[in-house]
Amino acid sequence: MKHSRLSALLLLVLAVSLVVSACGGGNKNTESPAASPTGSSPSKAPADKEPVTLKISSWNPISQKVIEKFEETYPYITVEPDQIADQYREVIRTRVISKADMDIVWMFPNQMREYVDQNVLMDMSGEAWKGNYLESAVQLGTVEGKTYGVPYNYYAVVIFYNRGVFNDLGLNVPTTWEELLDVSEKIKASGLAPFVTGGKDAWATQFMSSGNFGAYQDKDPLVFEKLASGEKKWTDPEFADFFGPLSELVDKGYFLENSVGLGNAQVVQVFKEGKAAMYPMGSWALDEFPADFKEFEVGAFPIPLNKAGEPLVVNLISDNIFTGISWSKHPEEVKLFMDFIAQPDTAKLWSEDTKSAVTVVGGTSPTYHSIAEELTKSIESNVSTIFPSLTPSMEPAYFPMLQQILLKQKPDLAKLMEEMQKAQEKDYK
Amino acid sequence: MRILNLKTFLLFLAPALLLYSLFYAGPIISGLYYGFTDWKGISFSANWIGLDNFKNVFSDPLFATALRNMFILAVVVIAVQHAISIFLAVLLDQKLRGVVWMRAVIFYPAILNTVVIGYIWSYMYSPFVGFLPKFFESLGLDTLANIDWLGRPDTAIYAISFVIIWQYTGYSMMIYMAGLQGISSDIYESASIDGANARQKFFKITLPLLVPAITVNTVLSVIGNMKQFEHIWVMTQGGPANSTQVFGTLIYQFAFKTSQPGYGTAMAILLSILIMLVTVSIIRVLGRWEVKQ
Numbered sequence: 001m002k003h004s005r006l007s008a009l010l011l012l013v014l015a016v017s018l019v020v021s022a023c024g025g026g027n028k029n030t031e032s033p034a035a036s037p038t039g040s041s042p043s044k045a046p047a048d049k050e051p052v053t054l055k056i057s058s059w060n061p062i063s064q065k066v067i068e069k070f071e072e073t074y075p076y077i078t079v080e081p082d083q084i085a086d087q088y089r090e091v092i093r094t095r096v097i098s099k100a101d102m103d104i105v106w107m108f109p110n111q112m113r114e115y116v117d118q119n120v121l122m123d124m125s126g127e128a129w130k131g132n133y134l135e136s137a138v139q140l141g142t143v144e145g146k147t148y149g150v151p152y153n154y155y156a157v158v159i160f161y162n163r164g165v166f167n168d169l170g171l172n173v174p175t176t177w178e179e180l181l182d183v184s185e186k187i188k189a190s191g192l193a194p195f196v197t198g199g200k201d202a203w204a205t206q207f208m209s210s211g212n213f214g215a216y217q218d219k220d221p222l223v224f225e226k227l228a229s230g231e232k233k234w235t236d237p238e239f240a241d242f243f244g245p246l247s248e249l250v251d252k253g254y255f256l257e258n259s260v261g262l263g264n265a266q267v268v269q270v271f272k273e274g275k276a277a278m279y280p281m282g283s284w285a286l287d288e289f290p291a292d293f294k295e296f297e298v299g300a301f302p303i304p305l306n307k308a309g310e311p312l313v314v315n316l317i318s319d320n321i322f323t324g325i326s327w328s329k330h331p332e333e334v335k336l337f338m339d340f341i342a343q344p345d346t347a348k349l350w351s352e353d354t355k356s357a358v359t360v361v362g363g364t365s366p367t368y369h370s371i372a373e374e375l376t377k378s379i380e381s382n383v384s385t386i387f388p389s390l391t392p393s394m395e396p397a398y399f400p401m402l403q404q405i406l407l408k409q410k411p412d413l414a415k416l417m418e419e420m421q422k423a424q425e426k427d428y429k
Numbered sequence: 430m431r432i433l434n435l436k437t438f439l440l441f442l443a444p445a446l447l448l449y450s451l452f453y454a455g456p457i458i459s460g461l462y463y464g465f466t467d468w469k470g471i472s473f474s475a476n477w478i479g480l481d482n483f484k485n486v487f488s489d490p491l492f493a494t495a496l497r498n499m500f501i502l503a504v505v506v507i508a509v510q511h512a513i514s515i516f517l518a519v520l521l522d523q524k525l526r527g528v529v530w531m532r533a534v535i536f537y538p539a540i541l542n543t544v545v546i547g548y549i550w551s552y553m554y555s556p557f558v559g560f561l562p563k564f565f566e567s568l569g570l571d572t573l574a575n576i577d578w579l580g581r582p583d584t585a586i587y588a589i590s591f592v593i594i595w596q597y598t599g600y601s602m603m604i605y606m607a608g609l610q611g612i613s614s615d616i617y618e619s620a621s622i623d624g625a626n627a628r629q630k631f632f633k634i635t636l637p638l639l640v641p642a643i644t645v646n647t648v649l650s651v652i653g654n655m656k657q658f659e660h661i662w663v664m665t666q667g668g669p670a671n672s673t674q675v676f677g678t679l680i681y682q683f684a685f686k687t688s689q690p691g692y693g694t695a696m697a698i699l700l701s702i703l704i705m706l707v708t709v710s711i712i713r714v715l716g717r718w719e720v721k722q
Contacts, residue, residue, distance in 0.1 A: 261665075392687040396687055
């Protein structure tokens with residue numbers, strides 16, 4: 001019985017999702033009270049349209065205000081948000097296998113290619129809204145020249161810092177690697193740990209290494225595709241210093257002692273308690289510092305892994321790609337929604353409502369957080385690239401290496417790059 | 430009449446058989462099949478690749494780590510948990526004041542949700558916010574207080590074992606108590622008449638007659654620990670640096686995180702064979718020690 005655990009589980013999830021999707025289908029007739037137009041319907045929404053329910057699956061909440069505005073504009077459409085906060089990939093995967101009733105689905109960048117190969121996604125190359133987005137965002141939703149979607153939010157990889165500590169010690173925000181080391185040394189000398197990062201949530205420890213991705217992409221925009229196809233190798237000299245920065249910080253004792261066992265939530269807590277001065281993380285962690293956080297003034301700056309004279313490349317992370325499902329029963333309405341969210345006004349509403357930056361040009365609200373304006377300025381004044389998605393075998397190999405370094409096991413960094421390459425080769429086509 | 434009986438028989442059998450085929454037999458067979466393929470988990474199509482998955486499992490260094498951790502968990506947990514639970518079972522089998530209450534308290538962790546327990550203990554162990562370091566500090570044991578229990582490869586798996594023992598001691602205690610209550614008091618009486626002391630009674634009567642309960646408990650904990658997943662996933666996710674990976678976490682990782690469900694399935698097949706072998710051996714060995722009352 002044990003050896004069927006996995007398949008049994010999969011089948012069960014599949015069966016449940018079938019049942020769930022069947023229920024979703026049933027809603028169509030019972031819901032959508034807005035479907036009976038009262039004469040004031042906008043020009044785009046003819047009064048004789050059948051009521052339509054548009055299902056949108058996402059891992060974070062979809063802006064309720066945007067949904068309301070969309071439903072106002074198209075009274076015959078009811079949006080049914082379907083947030084799956086946990087195990088998102090797995091749930092979507094089982095739904096795709098069972099061809100469940102889906103319309104719009106967020107996809108992670110590294111799911112795009114395989115789902116395109118399986119004809120799961122709707123081709124939206126011809127849509128006019130493409131021009132409204134950052135070029136790099138459209139690229140992320142494009143596979144072999146065809147656009148299947150676009151990521152909507154972006155975050156920057158930054159170092160959060162305790163402004164109080166910086167002010168007391170008379171430190172400036174560093175913009176090069178040398179300056180960062182200098183700042184760290186001074187903080188350490190004052191008796192405080194310069195950095196804190198956990199080890200339990202291995203993904204959260206990656207930014208002092210993954211921060212290099214921006215520079216790699218800046219030099220060669222196709223670098224990660226080349227790595228995935230074998231044209232470049234992780235053992236090539238250009239990647240030799242990949243683990244260098246993290247390793248140097250560990251060797252110099254800049255990380256808070258005994259923090260490898262901490263999960264990211266605990267790390268945030270430790271940083272908030274002022275036990276360390278800097279915390280590398282994505283700007284989504286701004287949520288951790290709401291207006292009523294008064295312990296100290298928090299700031300954030302892009303991670304400067306660049307040596308003096310090199311450009312500072314800001315890493316943006318953008319992963320919630322809005323895609324349409326090829327077997328959706330409402331392809332027209334899917335396109336209406338995609339067009340709707342591409343409008344700067346809608347984007348601003350989203351940005352304000354969800355307190356996040358959006359990829360629609362001119363769509364990010366400057367007031368979504370108290371440090372949003374400053375952060376947006378520092379991002380826009382530098383070169384920026386969107387974080388690539390590594391192929392599936394990479395993270396399980398890469399993240400434990402970070403833990404080895406944090407544990408002061410002093411692994412041979414060249415050997416680690418060989419391991420990275422080995423993991424990469426598993427995903428060669 | 431006979432035909433009617435057969436029809437009735439089939440009619441009664443059908444629902445269970447259908448459910449069993451759908452949810453057990455079917456997945457077992459398809460699981461076996463997918464273990465020999467490069468299935469990606471998106472569509473039902475997969476290429477037959479023979480024994481490649483199994484060969485890769487054996488050459489995977491994580492396989493050795495998983496084996497080692499499985500062994501540590503099985504041995505440490507069984508030895509410690511069972512010694513404690515037999516002791517507690519004998520103790521709480523006496524007619525003492527508040528004994529029912531004590532049994533309930535010791536059994537209580539077994540009914541708690543494992544994920545909740547995992548999170549609570551992650552905090553308890555934490556050197557910054559945890560209870561354990563403060564406890565050691567108050568005893569003046571600063572070296573112990575400064576250990577990042579879940580963050581060190583040499584302590585993490587033992588720290589997790591401790592939580593498992595804490596959670597399930599009460600559970601095995603209950604099984605041992607059921608075993609104790611099955612031992613006839615006549616035997617103790619006659620032993621007393623023969624002049625046996627308490628120690629002799631325990632080693633010559635109680636323990637040998639508890640062997641059936643020991644077998645049940647051992648098999649249950651061996652299976653539970655060999656397919657361990659929840660405690661480790663919640664407390665360390667197999668880290669730091671893969672030091673607490675077990676088959677459960679690896680199978681999950683390969684099947685769902687890295688799009689290699691075929692490989693994960695192969696590992697699951699190996700694990701089930703391993704569990705089967707170990708379980709049969711335990712039953713054989715302990716079976717020989719069982720004595721008839």
